[in-house]
């Protein structure tokens with residue numbers, strides 16, 4: 013049975029993906045920076061024996077990615093769903109004072125990391141696997157009309173391009189790759205005023221992922237499956 017792999021799985025949307033995938037009986041590899049501190053993942057692993065493997069991954073560290081892929085190969089796991097969920101947002105940016113490190117870190121975590129991970133995992137993807145890169149409407153060039161969070165927006169626009177390129181690169185494996193926006197969700201990143209809870213957002217995204225057809229590969233979709241302008 014192919015596994016689902018979720019990055020940034022210790023909290024927020026990633027943790028909710030793990031909960032819902034386990035609840036429907038799937039086998040899950042949950043990655044996070046510090047498995048020893050991921051208490052809810054440890055609890056879930058105990059509650060779903062043999063169904064949840066928690067492994068370390070810090071993005072975009074190439075050694076960390078290589079160790080994860082080596083472990084997956086050693087266990088001879090196939091990945092049927094890759095959720096590139098881990099991401100970061102630098103709060104309070106103001107044009108005139110945008111920090112080079114904020115731009116570089118955002119690109120590294122939000123674009124470089126998912127791209128390098130998908131590239132490294134490509135040989136372990138099951139035939140017809142799905143890859144969901146969690147992006148944002150803030151990365152939509154076509155609908156941007158404010159200067160909100162430039163480092164985040166630039167990095168998510170780069171992730172959108174990475175998604176198109178991965179769709180082409182993984183076509184021979186018949187993988188379906190999408191850029192998927194979860195909506196505005198109440199998490200540490202989304203804040204308390206967001207209209208969607210993580211359970212509702214993830215349930216909607218799983219419906220979109222489950223319904224994907226080969227022709228959808230390379231598209232940019234909302235959590236309801238509506239196309240978003242690039």
Ligand SMILES: NC(=O)c1ccc[n+]([C@@H]2O[C@H](COP(=O)([O-])OP(=O)(O)OC[C@H]3O[C@@H](n4cnc5c(N)ncnc54)[C@H](OP(=O)(O)O)[C@@H]3O)[C@@H](O)[C@H]2O)c1
Nearest residue numbers: 020024025045070071097098099148196197199200201202
């Ligand atoms: N919430 C929203 O409204 C919203 C809207 C649009 C898009 N998104 C996207 O949805 C995804 C999940 O967002 P969220 O709201 O759940 O965010 P969150 O609550 O801030 O959680 C972010 C997750 O990413 C992990 N992470 C951050 N940097 C990492 C790195 N360098 N290496 C490995 N893991 C790293 C974090 O791990 P640590 O605990 O170790 O920091 C955490 O598990 C992100 O890609 C985000 O951009 C969210």
